Every structure is written in C-alpha cells, then in structure tokens.
Amino acid sequence: MSSKVRVRFAPSPTGPLHMGGVRTALYNYLFAKKHQGDFILRVEDTDQTRFVPGAEDYIIESLKWCGIEPNEGQGYGGDFGPYKQSERKHLYRQYVDQLIESGHAYYAFDTAEELNEQRELAKSQGKAGWQYNSITRQYLKNSLSLSADEIKQKLDEGEPYVIRIKLPRNEEVRFYDEIRGWVVVNTANMDDKVLYKSDGMPTYHMANIVDDHLMEITHVIRGEEWLPSAPLHILLYQYLGWEAPKLAHLPLILKPDGNGKLSKRDGDRLGFPVFPLEWKDPKTGDISSGYREKGYFPEAFVNMLAFLGWNPGTPQEIFSLDGLVEAFSLERVGKSGSKFDPEKTKWYNQQYLREKSGEELAQLLKPSLSFDVSDEFLAGVCELMKERALFIQEMLEDDYFFEAPQAYDEKTIKKKWKDQTPEIITELTSRYEQLEDFSAKKIEETFKSFLAEKELGMGAVLPNFRVLVTGKGMGPSMFQISELLGKEEVINRLKTGLERLEKQKA
RNA sequence: GGCCCGUUCGUCUAACGGCUAGGACGCCAGGUUUUCAUCCUGGUAAUAGGGGUUCGAUUCCCCUACGGGCUACCA
Numbered sequence: 188m189s190s191k192v193r194v195r196f197a198p199s200p201t202g203p204l205h206m207g208g209v210r211t212a213l214y215n216y217l218f219a220k221k222h223q224g225d226f227i228l229r230v231e232d233t234d235q236t237r238f239v240p241g242a243e244d245y246i247i248e249s250l251k252w253c254g255i256e257p258n259e260g261q262g263y264g265g266d267f268g269p270y271k272q273s274e275r276k277h278l279y280r281q282y283v284d285q286l287i288e289s290g291h292a293y294y295a296f297d298t299a300e301e302l303n304e305q306r307e308l309a310k311s312q313g314k315a316g317w318q319y320n321s322i323t324r325q326y327l328k329n330s331l332s333l334s335a336d337e338i339k340q341k342l343d344e345g346e347p348y349v350i351r352i353k354l355p356r357n358e359e360v361r362f363y364d365e366i367r368g369w370v371v372v373n374t375a376n377m378d379d380k381v382l383y384k385s386d387g388m389p390t391y392h393m394a395n396i397v398d399d400h401l402m403e404i405t406h407v408i409r410g411e412e413w414l415p416s417a418p419l420h421i422l423l424y425q426y427l428g429w430e431a432p433k434l435a436h437l438p439l440i441l442k443p444d445g446n447g448k449l450s451k452r453d454g455d456r457l458g459f460p461v462f463p464l465e466w467k468d469p470k471t472g473d474i475s476s477g478y479r480e481k482g483y484f485p486e487a488f489v490n491m492l493a494f495l496g497w498n499p500g501t502p503q504e505i506f507s508l509d510g511l512v513e514a515f516s517l518e519r520v521g522k523s524g525s526k527f528d529p530e531k532t533k534w535y536n537q538q539y540l541r542e543k544s545g546e547e548l549a550q551l552l553k554p555s556l557s558f559d560v561s562d563e564f565l566a567g568v569c570e571l572m573k574e575r576a577l578f579i580q581e582m583l584e585d586d587y588f589f590e591a592p593q594a595y596d597e598k599t600i601k602k603k604w605k606d607q608t609p610e611i612i613t614e615l616t617s618r619y620e621q622l623e624d625f626s627a628k629k630i631e632e633t634f635k636s637f638l639a640e641k642e643l644g645m646g647a648v649l650p651n652f653r654v655l656v657t658g659k660g661m662g663p664s665m666f667q668i669s670e671l672l673g674k675e676e677v678i679n680r681l682k683t684g685l686e687r688l689e690k691q692k693a
Numbered sequence: 694g695g696c697c698c699g700u701u702c703g704u705c706u707a708a709c710g711g712c713u714a715g716g717a718c719g720c721c722a723g724g725u726u727u728u729c730a731u732c733c734u735g736g737u738a739a740u741a742g743g744g745g746u747u748c749g750a751u752u753c754c755c756c757u758a759c760g761g762g763c764u765a766c767c768a
Contacts, residue, residue, distance in 0.1 A: 197768090198768090199767080199768045201767080201768075231768065232768095233767090233768080234766095234767055234768065236767085237767065237768080295766095298766095299765085299766065302765090302766090303765095310694095313694085314694075314695095315694040315695070315764090316694060316695050316696085316764055317764095318695095318764080347766090349766050351766095364698095367698070367699090370697075370698080371697095372696070372697070373696090376695070376696045376697085376764095377696085378764080380765095381765080381766050383766085384766040385766060386766075388766090390765095390766070390767085390768085391767070391768050392768095395768090410762095411698070411699090411761085411762060411763095412762055412763070412768090413762095413763090413768090414697065414698065414762070414763080415696070415697055415698090415762070415763040415764075416763075417697095418697095436698085438698090438699080438761095439761070439762075441760095441761080443704080446760060446761070447760090447761075448761080448762080494705065494706085494717095495705075496705090498705080498706060498707075500707070501707095501716095502707090502715090502716055502717080504705095504716090504717060504718095518709095521705095521706080522698080522699060522700095523698090523699050523700065523760095523761090524698095524699075524760085524761065524762090525704090525705065525706090526704060526705080527704090527705095528704050528705065528718065528719085530704080530718060530719060531704075531705065531717080531718045531719085533718095534717090534718060534719090535718095541731090572730095574730065574731050574732090575729070575730035575731065576730085599728085603727090644727090645726095645727045646727055646728090647727090648727085649727040649728080650727055650728070651727095652727090653727075653728075659728090659729090660728065660729080661727090661728040661729035661730085662728075662729070662730090663729090663730085664726095665727080665728095
C-alpha cells in the first residue's frame with residue numbers, strides 16, 4: 188500500500204527567502220516530481236510578532252521565478268487548506284487538549300520573566316543551558332506541581348498560560364533520517380517544549396506536526412537546523428497516535444570563506460546575492476540584491492543550487508529542471524555542509540548563456556532597452572557577444588554596436604597607428620566600397636587579399652581597422668562586426684575616424 | 694557548558710574494503726586568436742590526527758582535534 192508522495196516547503200514569512208531556503212524547496216520539488224507526488228507550499232506564520240509584509244508574495248514569486256512552483260498550497264489552492272497556519276488556528280487546540288487528556292502535556296503558568304530568572308540563576312552558578320524538564324517542572328508553576336484547586340482558580344481568573352509537552356525522564360527516542368541514518372537522543376537531554384503559546388497560537392513544533400499529519404505529508408525534507416527538534420516531533424506523533432512521515436535533514440549552506448551558515452551579511456561583504464530576487468526591506472528601505480536582478484538565469488541558479496549538497500554520481504554538471512527531477516535522489520545528498528562558491532555560480536550562468544541563441548537573448552534583453560533597435564540586429568549583437576560574456580547584460584556593454592565611437596582606444600593608437608596607416612586605411616576603405624556583398628566572409632577575403640597584395644601583416648592593419656570602427660582595442664571578429672553594422676556604417680566610421688585621428692595628430 | 698550532526702585537493706564533489714584517490718570551479722603554463730573572451734593541451738593540489746578490525750582501508754569501529762547546528766511563549 189504505497190500512498191502518494193506528498194512533500195511540503197514550509198517557510199515563515201519573516202523576510203526574503205534565503206537561497207538555502209530555495210534549495211530546500213528545490214529538493215522537495217525534485218523529490219515530489221521524481222515520485223509523481225505533490226509539492227505543497229505551507230506558510231508558517233504562527234509568530235505574529237515577526238510577520239513581515241510582502242514576504243509571502245516574495246516567497247511565491249521566488250519559487251515561480253525558479254520554476255519550482257507548488258501544485259498545491261498557499262496561493263495555489265488544494266483540498267487540504269487553508270495553507271497558512273494563522274488561518275488554521277482553530278484546528279490546533281483540540282490536539283493540544285488531546286495531549287493534556289492523555290497526560291502528555293500540561294499547563295504552565297510561569298511568566299517569561301520568571302523563566303529568565305531561572306536561567307540567569309543557573310548561569311550565575313556556572314550551569315549553562317537551564318531546562319524546563321522533568322526535574323525543574325516539579326518546583327515551577329504548572330498543572331503537574333499545583334493542586335487541582337489552584338489550577339482551576341488560575342484558569343478561571345484567566346491567568347495566561349502555555350501548554351508544554353510532558354517528556355519522560357529517561358527514554359531513548361530514535362528515528363531514521365533518510366540522509367543521516369539512525370539518530371538517537373535521550374529525553375533526559377530534551378526539555379518540555381512549549382506547544383501552545385499564551386496568545387492562543389501553537390508553536391512551530393505543534394503546528395508542524397498537526398499540519399503535516401492533516402495534509403498527509405509523507406516526507407519531511409528540511410534543513411539541518413531542525414535535526415535537534417526531530418526527536419520532539421517523533422514523540423508528538425507517537426503521543427497523538429499518528430504515523431510519522433519519513434524525515435530527511437539537509438546539510439547547511441555555508442559562507443564561502445571562514446565558517447558558519449551563509450547569511451545576508453556574507454553577500455553584502457563578498458559582493459554576491461543571497462536572495463533569489465531583489466528585496467527591499469519595508470522597514471529600513473535597505474535593498475538586498477537578487478540573482479534575478481544581477482542577470483542570472485533561473486536555470487543556472489537552480490542548477491547551481493542543486494549541486495550544493497547533491498550530485499548525480501556522473502560527470503554531468505549541466506541539468507535542466509526536468510533532468511534534475513530524473514536524476515535526483517535523497518541517497519545522493521551529502522551529509523556535510525557545503526561552502527557556497529560565487530565563482531562556480533558565474534560559471535553555471537555562462538554555460539546557460541552560451542546555450543541560448545541570439546534570438547532568445549535578444550528577446551530577454553528587449554524589455555530593458557532604452558532605445559530602438561531591430562530584433563534581428565540585437566540578435567546579431569548577442570550572437571557575437573555571448574561567447575565572451577558571463578551575464579546577459581554584458582551583451583549591451585559595447586555601445587559601438589549602437590552608435591559610432593566618440594573616442595578611440597589610446598593604447599591601440601599609440602602602438603599600432605603608423606605614418607603609413609592613413610594611406611592603408613584609405614585604400615582598404617575603397618576596396619570595401621567596391622564590395623557588393625558585404626558579408627563577413629567577403630569582407631575577410633577582401634581584407635586578406637589586400638594584405639597579401641600589400642605584403643602587410645594582420646597586426647599592422649586589423650587593430651587600426653577595429654579601433655576606427657569600434658573605438659576599442661579588443662572585441663569579437665571585426666569581419667562579423669562589420670557585416671552586422673553594414674557597409675554604409677562601416678565605411679562612414681572608417682572615414683570619419685580617419686579624419687578625426689589625423690586632425691588630432693596635426 | 695550540554696546535546697546532536699559532520700570532516701577527501703583552496704571550493705563543490707566521485708570512489709557504497711581492493712588499480713598511480715577521478716571529475717568540475719579557481720589558479721598557473723603552453724597552443725589557437727589582430728586583440729580580449731572562447732576553445733584545446735598540460736600542470737597545481739586532498740583522504741584532520743591517533744588507535745584498532747582486515748590479507749588490504751577514503752570506505753567499518755573507538756578516541757582526540759576541528760567545524761557546524763540546536764539549546765525562546767522564533768521558525
């Protein structure tokens with residue numbers, strides 16, 4: 188009896204989606220598609236204090252840009268909604284009550300201040316890591332330590348309370364992690380986590396378990412930061428009498444230099460985006476750069492992300508999304524954290540840039556253009572430029588394609604412009620004028636036979652030809668550039684350039 | 694501090710006990726090119742340390758070191 192695979196990506200709308208989060212979403216997506224399953228987006232907004240406007244839309248748009256859209260969930264609908272936890276608030280209480288009735292949870296009336304005092308006290312005695320557990324709960328204010336009357340009175344008076352899980356003192360909790368294998372933790376090292384907050388909202392732990400169960404999630408694929416709380420979740424499933432989904436904890440993405448989790452700061456410091464899309468902080472107005480705005484292709488970004496912690500076991504490194512789906516498996520996900528490499532990301536982008544035709548690139552570029560140019564011409568520019576570019580916007584960096592040069596590269600002039608150059612150029616120009624078919628091939632033939640006739644080397648003429656037409660000392664093939672610009676334009680540029688340079692000399 | 698997870702070239706990684714530890718990025722050198730880029734060829738560089746188990750360990754076990762995560766009425 189194999190039920191349909193259902194996985195979920197469950198971010199909190201507390202800010203822009205970090206690329207680590209995108210990778211988690213990606214792996215979930217790949218796993219779902221690989222097994223003809225469902226990929227669900229659930230928004231975990233149980234902490235109202237951390238809500239950031241715009242974050243939810245940002246998450247949805249990011250996934251969309253990456254091409255890893257959920258087929259069910261917040262913004263997509265489905266039979267298991269609502270998909271936002273704040274809208275599911277009414278669902279959780281009954282399960283918490285069930286836990287209380289079965290003796291697996293209890294009321295606790297201690298205030299945050301009181302608990303902080305306990306922690307401070309423990310700390311001052313040299314004991315870090317104070318816990319609300321099977322020992323300490325005996326002398327704290329909760330429904331296990333207080334009398335029935337006291338409890339009733341507090342509840343009747345409306346005194347704020349939380350509900351905590353009641354953990355056994357010394358019991359081994361074990362679970363099989365699809366990536367790490369068996370993990371064993373003793374409840375003696377765990378604490379009685381809050382399941383239900385005094386504001387009437389469940390905590391992550393409770394909401395997570397209830398929703399995963401109700402939404403019939405079969406596999407939980409999430410970041411390694413959740414590994415320590417996995418035993419708690421296992422216990423919760425057990426106490427609720429539910430079958431736990433399979434768990435897989437992904438290794439973290441680390442900063443490129445030094446150690447530690449990749450953070451927004453690292454991107455700012457080292458000059459690369461950590462977010463898929465640009466994000467403007469609604470409070471501070473600060474802008475964080477995004478891969479999309481930097482000119483990365485979503486395919487390249489996704490390809491790079493997929494390989495950060497996973498590999499197909501073959502030398503192939505370039506994969507389309509469908510290819511990734513085909514090749515993906517949880518078994519080939521590594522156990523250790525991966526340092527992010529911005530250089531390799533650029534390389535991925537370059538690979539995708541090359542695969543695109545001039546026409547495709549032209550279409551992508553067109554919306555950002557501030558001047559008029561034909562599709563055909565723009566495609567020609569892209570065709571010439573793409574071999575030497577990493578990013579699509581570099582196609583437009585050489586403005587000589589769109590207007591005659593105003594200045595001429597001094598280094599080239601100094602090195603290559605000789606006394607006899609004007610004469611050579613003048614004659615070359617007239618040869619070009621006689622050309623009927625101004626194609627790259629013909630231009631090159633004309634140019635080369637001219638050189639042979641005059642017994643001149645490439646180096647004596649081509650750089651000057653280039654600098655007059657483009658103003659630059661380097662670039663793509665001059666013959667192809669010439670064909671693209673057209674006979675009239677090339678001849679014009681040669682003539683006016685020659686004039687200007689001679690005037691300068693005089 | 695406690696608990697958990699991890700550790701192969703600078704980086705991403707391959708090698709599911711058995712060839713000179715392979716590939717990719719980067720870097721360096723040579724070639725191609727009018728030039729830059731591309732491209733081609735070559736080079737650089739790793740099993741954290743120590744014990745076991747074994748005929749044989751990158752691979753299995755233990756210890757140490759180092760790194761990371763968690764340790765909230767945050768997710």
